Amino acid sequence: MKRTALAASVLSVAVLTGCGSDDSDTDAAAAAEDKPKASATQAKGPSPAERLAKLMVTQAEIGGGYKVEKSTLDTEYTFAKSQDEVTLDKAVCAPLAYVTNQLPLGEPQAFLTHHASINTLTKGSNYITLNAYEEESKAESAMAGLSKAVDSCGAGFTAKANGNSGKQDTVTAEKTDAAGDESLAFKSTMTFKGITHTMHGAAVRSADVVAVYYSVNGGALLKSYPSDAKIPAAVLKAQNAKLG
Numbered sequence: 441m442k443r444t445a446l447a448a449s450v451l452s453v454a455v456l457t458g459c460g461s462d463d464s465d466t467d468a469a470a471a472a473e474d475k476p477k478a479s480a481t482q483a484k485g486p487s488p489a490e491r492l493a494k495l496m497v498t499q500a501e502i503g504g505g506y507k508v509e510k511s512t513l514d515t516e517y518t519f520a521k522s523q524d525e526v527t528l529d530k531a532v533c534a535p536l537a538y539v540t541n542q543l544p545l546g547e548p549q550a551f552l553t554h555h556a557s558i559n560t561l562t563k564g565s566n567y568i569t570l571n572a573y574e575e576e577s578k579a580e581s582a583m584a585g586l587s588k589a590v591d592s593c594g595a596g597f598t599a600k601a602n603g604n605s606g607k608q609d610t611v612t613a614e615k616t617d618a619a620g621d622e623s624l625a626f627k628s629t630m631t632f633k634g635i636t637h638t639m640h641g642a643a644v645r646s647a648d649v650v651a652v653y654y655s656v657n658g659g660a661l662l663k664s665y666p667s668d669a670k671i672p673a674a675v676l677k678a679q680n681a682k683l684g
Contacts, residue, residue, distance in 0.1 A: 487550070488548070488549035488550035488572040489550040489552065489572075491550075491572055491649075492550055492551070492552040492570045492572050492649070493552065495570055495649065495682055495683060496508075496552055496554055496568070496570055496679075496682075497554075497556070497568065497675070497678045497679040497682050499556075501678045501681075501682065502556055502674055502675055502678040503674065503678075504558075504674050505558050506556045506557065506558055506672075506674065506675065507556070507557060507558070508554050508555070508556045509554060509555060510552070510553070510554050511542060511553040511554060511555050511567065518541075519541045519601055519602070519604055519606065520541055520543060520601035520602060522543070523538055523543055523544065525601045525602060526538070526541075526543070526599055526600070526601045527599070527600050527601070528597055528598065528599050528600075529597055529598045529599075530592075530593060530597045532588060532589055532592045532593065533589050533592070533593040533597035533599075533608075533611075534585075534589065535582075535585045535586040535588075535589040536586070536589045536590065536593055536597065536608070536611060536626075536628070537597070537599040539569065539586065539641060539643070539652045539654060540608075540628065540639070540641065540654055542567050542569050542654070544569070544571055545569070545571050545582045545583075545585075545586060545643070545650055545652055546571070546573070546578065546579075546581060546582025546585060546650075547573070547578065547582075548571035548572055548573050548578075548582070548650075549572050549573060549574050550571075550572045551569060551570060551571045551572070552569070552570050553567060553568065553569040553570075554567075554568050555567050555568070556568060556672075556675050560658060560659065561658065561659035561662070562659050563657070563659075564655055564656055564657035564658065564659065564660075564667070564669040565655065565656055565657075565658060565669075566653065566654075566655045566671060566672060566675050567652075567653065567654045567655070567656075568651060568652070568653055568675065568679055569651070569652040569654075570649060570650075570651050570652075571649065571650045571651075571652070572648065572649050573648045573649070573650070574648075575648060576647055576648045578648070579645050579647070579648045579649065579650050580622075580645065582645075582650055583622055583624070583643060583645050583650060586624065586643055587624055589611075590611055590612075590613050590624065590626045591613065593608070593611045594610060594611055594612065595610070596608045596609045596610050596611060596628075597611075606630070607630060607631075608628045608629070608630055609628075609629045609630055609631055609636075610628065610629045611626060611627075611628045612626060612627050612628075613625070613626050614626055614627055614640070616642055619644045619676075619680045620644040620645050620646040620651075620680065620683060621645050621646055621647065622644075622645045623642065623643065623644045623645070624642065624643050625640070625641065625642040625643075626640070626641050626642070627639065627640045627641070628641070632661055632664075633664055635660075635664055635665065635666055636666055637656075637657065637660060637661060637666065637667045637668075637669075638667065638668040638669065639654065639655060639656045639657075639669050640654070640655050640668075640669060640670050640671050641653060641654045641655075641671075642654075642671055642676065644680055644683065646680075646683040646684055649683060651679055651680070651683055653671045653675065653676060653679070654671075655669040655670060655671045655672075656669050657669040
């Protein structure tokens with residue numbers, strides 16, 4: 441992204457027009473060292489990060505002119521690089537603050553963020569964050585935390601990190617087509633320079649992996665016109681199909 445677009449990304453916890461999160465470097469091989477009884481098959485299995493790399497949707501799978509790229513942390517413009525850097529006025533809203541800033545949901549072993557967009561300055565950015573958990577129950581717990589946040593934070597919340605502050609005015613649950621083992625969707629609004637912007641998010645759990653989707657129109661923020669950034673059906677369909 442151009443510097444101007446990146447500069448706008450620090451204005452709100454909900455808006456990252458060019459930055460995301462690296463996948464964690466958790467390595468299943470390292471864990472295997474602590475479990476000498478693990479079978480040879482387990483020791484040679486893919487790490488959580490490797491699993492996510494294979495599960496992440498590609499440009500060819502989405503089609504329609506979408507460009508899919510890995511999002512990386514930017515030390516100057518990223519709102520927060522970890523959950524620990526984020527503080528909130530309402531603790532229950534933490535999962536929302538994390539997913540709207542491409543941070544991991546809950547406590548996954550690994551996470552990976554890509555953005556799939558046609559033109560980030562005119563059509564917005566669509567982020568996909570995959571989270572892989574140690575076991576299915578932890579993925580279920582992460583989804584439950586996000587669901588509770590959506591239900592509890594209707595009046596909005598404020599998040600702060602690294603001297604920056606972002607305020608969500610409202611959060612509303614939305615209907616979503618059934619996908620994976622469980623799914624949810626929400627929209628949030630923020631006001632910037634007197635103009636209201638609407639962002640949409642969703643999460644889908646398939647066994648021990650949770651995919652989080654989030655769409656925001658950074659160009660509208662830069663050019664000061666209202667926006668309503670919906671998650672493209674093509675992105676949802678392609679990624680959900682790959683999760684199985």
